Amino acid sequence: MILKILLAGDGGQGIQLISDLLTQASFANGFFVSQIPNYGLEQRGGVSLSFLIISDKEISYPKFTKPDILLVMSEQARKRMDRYQNADIRMQIDDYFEKLEDQKIEKSSYNIFFLGLIAKLLEEKNILQTEQVYGLLEKKLSKKPNWEGNKNAFKLGIAD
Secondary structure, eight states: OEEEEEEEEETTSSHHHHHHHHHHHHHHTTOEEEEEEEOSSGGGTOEEEEEEEEESSOOSOOOOSSOSEEEEOSHHHHHHTGGGOOOSEEEEHHHHHHHHHHTTOOGGGHHHHHHHHHHHHHHHTTSOOHHHHHHHHHHHHTTSTTHHHHHHHHHHHHHO
8 A cells, every 4th residue: 555645835834744743643553654845935935845655565766746645725836736636635725715714714724624634534544543643733733822723623624
């Protein structure tokens, strides 16, 4: 089993946080993981990417052109993802915007909603457990001012 995930958004949207937490949880469950962050100018409003591979066998080459799961969190990122559009599962902020607005999820917690969505998919594939990811999230963000909002966003993501 090899699962390829590509996460894309604007710098500061939490793409690397999502990738880091999924990497930690997958590795803790005995999977081989390759995580390649791609960021440079994101501090100036550029696109932030993370290429993540999770496998039950050693990973010989960490690059890919066809993700199994693609997350696109901004219009700018969508433009940069032209050659990766052939993903099996594609998530876009636009597809969930109304739901996020209706549930009064703050924009700063959108990434945590998508973390919940992806964690749920990976739990269905027996790669990790959403409780594991939640524990890592709590450890990382529980002291931050928007912890309650992040907690709600994660729960909404895993319930979707």
